[in-house]
Amino acid sequence: MVAKPARYRLGPGTIPAQAGIGLRAPHYLEVLETRPPVGWLEAHSENYFGAGGKPLYYLERIRAHYPLSLHGIGLSIGSTDALNSRHLDRLKTLIRRFEPVLVSEHLSWSSVGGRYLNDLLPLPYTEEALAHMVRRVSQVQDYLERQILIENVSSYLQYTESTLPEWEFIAALTERSGCGLLLDVNNIYVSACNHGFDPGVYLQAIPAAAVREIHLAGFTVNRFGQREILIDTHNQRVYPQVWALYRQAVRRFGPIPTLIEWDTDLPALEVLVDEARRADAIVGEERHGAAA
Amino acid sequence: MARLRELQADFAQAVLDGVDTAFGHCIRASGLGGGRRLQVYRNNVFLSLTEALKAVYPVTQRLVGEDFFRYAAARYIPLHPSTSGNLHDFGGSLPEFLATFEPAAALTYLPDVARLEWAYHQVFHAAHHPPLDLAALAVAPAERHGELTFTLHPAARLLVSAFPILRIWQVNQADFVGDPTVDLTEGGIRLLLIRRENLEIELQPLPAGEFALLQALAEQQDFATACERALAVQPDTDLPALFSKHVQQGALVDFSR
Structure with a gap:
């Protein structure tokens, strides 16, 4: 008998169902001075784990003007090592200080035996891994005393031992741990191409009530002979195929806070704002279409 | 599992x-x-x-x-x-690795340049700290001052090298203009890295006595011992002036008896 998961609340305040952008250090000053017209900002939690200095200085000032989401990339929640208590402590301190509306981590692991690969490595989709993830997400939610969102990652391999499709694994994780979902539509597209599944089937299987946030980003195509593999590089504009999949997601889940992620080859701030505007336009069109 | x-x-x-x-x-x-x-x-x-x-x-x-x-x-x-x-x-261990990395052996100054960059990185993310409480210090009886120990600001680091690493660092900044030549025979340097209130990081070259004073205090030696060490390496060190400079500039932030 599985215990009923504790239902934790999100942080104070709300994030509008309007597109936001990732906050990156080269844009700090411009964001503060020009206050671009985006609904909210998302920061990588670990970039603010330092004790002081410029990152925290700017985040504090910028936070005063925008709703905030904290997105973790290093907790290694799916690892079989014990949870890193120092990392969790730093995250909790950051959450107390900045009161983010959303806090998210990844459906992945990045360390074992104390060694960190600092990458979002895939889990096998087995009952064993599912039970492990449910336990770990619950531990983190208990420690942080709030709900966290779990994001699907791009993957470049599948394990022979997997017995569940990723979407079933995610749906079960949500149900059993009480976590929310950060649905990365680009990652769904990338993995669908890399592994040959239908991204529409993925979207249909996701429990709509759990989806709290959507990510969009650009990928890179690598070629190995006749074969292509898509890599989640966050280094360019969102691809047309991913915009189309986003439209499907909006139809299925309604307007959800959507984030434009860009990490490598960071462009001018206005390019991110423009991408956010495109996401808002799709939400607007779908809403209008639904009303008509 | x-x-x-x-x-x-x-x-x-x-x-x-x-x-x-x-x-x-x-x-x-x-x-x-x-x-x-x-x-x-x-x-x-x-x-x-x-x-x-x-x-x-x-x-x-x-x-x-x-x-x-x-x-x-x-x-x-x-x-x-x-x-x-x-x-x-x-x-953090890249400088030590480079010191033993055979292909880089000819670049004898490289590990020290890397040490400077790691110190800079640490100072960048270090904690804030209020300045030293001068009123509390004034209350301490003058004859006991020699027994006091001090704390360096969390965003301050001391670094010594046998190579001109400050010059190497400066001419390799993206915004450097001027003659980029470095004379490796110019000799070593003692440095204080410190983040100021405006969050900018300063790299101050220090004379031997001043460096010895701060180094001893950073090692939790009492003030009298720190002064002796400074005078031993540089007899003309102006201890009162240097002490008040580093209290005012915020390198020394706390004291205890």
């Missing part, structure tokens, strides 16, 4: 150590072979850890060139793996 643990250990070994254990058989080969798919992860892992090192060590990278730096990083990463989910914690 036994199987999951085994899988993760094999994955990490295959990626970090290049050891292809039973892991290859765990990957479904659809279109692309398991080896190719694993290579994608190996590339991503080494790329992002190398990028993290480049962010902390831009001058070191500039001195050796990008290709050499990537080569050194590829050797460094499996030997000194990351132990934190925060990439800002990664790379």
Whole structure:
């Protein structure tokens, strides 16, 4: 008998169902001075784990003007090592200080035996891994005393031992741990191409009530002979195929806070704002279409 | 969890150590072979850890060139793996690694330049601290001042090198203008790195006496011992002036009896 998961609340305040952008250090000053017209900002939690200095200085000032989401990339929640208590402590301190509306981590692991690969490595989709993830997400939610969102990652391999499709694994994780979902539509597209599944089937299987946030980003195509593999590089504009999949997601889940992620080859701030505007336009069109 | 643990250990070994254990058989080969798919992860892992090192060590990278730096990083990463989910914690042992890295042996100054960059990185992220409480210090009886110990600001570091690492660092900044020649025979330097209230980081070259004073205080020696050490290396050190300078500029932030 599985215990009923504790239902934790999100942080104070709300994030509008309007597109936001990732906050990156080269844009700090411009964001503060020009206050671009985006609904909210998302920061990588670990970039603010330092004790002081410029990152925290700017985040504090910028936070005063925008709703905030904290997105973790290093907790290694799916690892079989014990949870890193120092990392969790730093995250909790950051959450107390900045009161983010959303806090998210990844459906992945990045360390074992104390060694960190600092990458979002895939889990096998087995009952064993599912039970492990449910336990770990619950531990983190208990420690942080709030709900966290779990994001699907791009993957470049599948394990022979997997017995569940990723979407079933995610749906079960949500149900059993009480976590929310950060649905990365680009990652769904990338993995669908890399592994040959239908991204529409993925979207249909996701429990709509759990989806709290959507990510969009650009990928890179690598070629190995006749074969292509898509890599989640966050280094360019969102691809047309991913915009189309986003439209499907909006139809299925309604307007959800959507984030434009860009990490490598960071462009001018206005390019991110423009991408956010495109996401808002799709939400607007779908809403209008639904009303008509 | 036994199987999951085994899988993760094999994955990490295959990626970090290049050891292809039973892991290859765990990957479904659809279109692309398991080896190719694993290579994608190996590339991503080494790329992002190398990028993290480049962010902390831009001058070191500039001195050796990008290709050499990537080569050194590829050797460094499996030997000194990351132990934190925060990439800002990664790379503190690169200076020691470079000191023993044979292909870089001719660049004798390189480890010290890397030490300067790691110190800069630490100062950048260090905690804030209010200035020293002068009123409390004034209450301490003058005849007991020699017994006091002081604390260096969390965002301050002392660094000594037999090479002109400040000059090397300066001429390799992206915005440097002027003659980039460095005379390696110009000799060593003693440095104080300190982050100011405006969050800018200053690199102050210090005379021997002043450096010895701060170094001794940073090692928790009492004030009398610190003064003796300063005078021993530089008899004309103006101790009262230096003490008040570093209290005012915020390098010394706390004292205790």
